[in-house]
Amino acid sequence: MEEISRGMFVCEYAGEVISFAEAKRRQFGKRTEENNYIIAIREHAGTSSITETFVDPAQVGNVGRFLNHSCTPNLYMLPVRVHSVIPRLALFAGRDIHAQEELTFDYSGGYGTQPAAEAPLTVGLQRKQCHCGAMNCTRFLPLDLSILS
Template identity: 70%
Template structure:
């Protein structure tokens, strides 16, 4: 679908809460994309993100408790009774703890506090045209710290497809591909590549910040394919732009694979592998001047 600046709901009813669109300048472009609230299987992806492949609990009560719920006993509680994420600070290694929610095979009710991301968008968000960063997303209501905001949903693709798409991009095109690496023990690393350029949700319009008010947390619900959920890193005021760190680094710590951003490396101007580094306009006091670039996709 094309982005109609006059439409009342960007999601066309696919979200429980409408996503509004507002244009405040004449510089905004109207990208063509198909709205999808959830991840979809893309080229090279061998797993269907919509397939239920994780076991469920057999709790007899509507609300799961750690004493009797197999999901909570195996993975630990992720949320408090209000649905707020419990672990809001990174470990010394810079990694976040895994989150597993109750799923379609669980016998608990939809009211279970271990069902948050799967309920989808619950906040009033607005896509609008920013002054110097193209389209962006702002919240129309205050958001408490630890609240689930939205997913970064799109096509789940293979490493090879992600590399092909990134190398095929022209300098003026935006790179939407997010590469998430999860470490599960010594030497065990899983990678997920999500591209919302052609199929995606409101998360595709979120801008980067070197001091973000959102952070990304992989959350598994029905499938082993994680959902890339964005939570409030602090209390956020109404009408504030929502931004996250594109590097995927927890607590704003970029992975070692990312290109160094100091001005002495001499790589910013010429780019890498034909890709030009894009300037960062987040305005944060710790801004590194250029958007993150994941070199591991290009190797």
């Protein structure tokens, strides 16, 4: 209902922090028409250290799970640690946002980069169409295949 200034904290993408095995189990248990809220965050520290965190707000979450994807988002996500090794997924305004403008973020984690075009079919899975309407729209929502391997 009000303007949001660039750099301002908007909300947390809150949910259950789950293991890779649990994320995989939940993903394989979903029907094609069901929504997938699981976010996989990969943090790189040096050349060989990658920390993965999986957050699923489907059952335990907040308003963040209702934010839509856009290939030209106005929010970006950063992992933030507050008295814990487990990050909280904070969404910040990437630019000034007008009152009543839809809040969106790039489900692949990008912001301000040209999205890569992706094929509609991947490993036998039907990709979900993107309806963001951006000039640079890739036509399909991002899909993290690592959870399916």
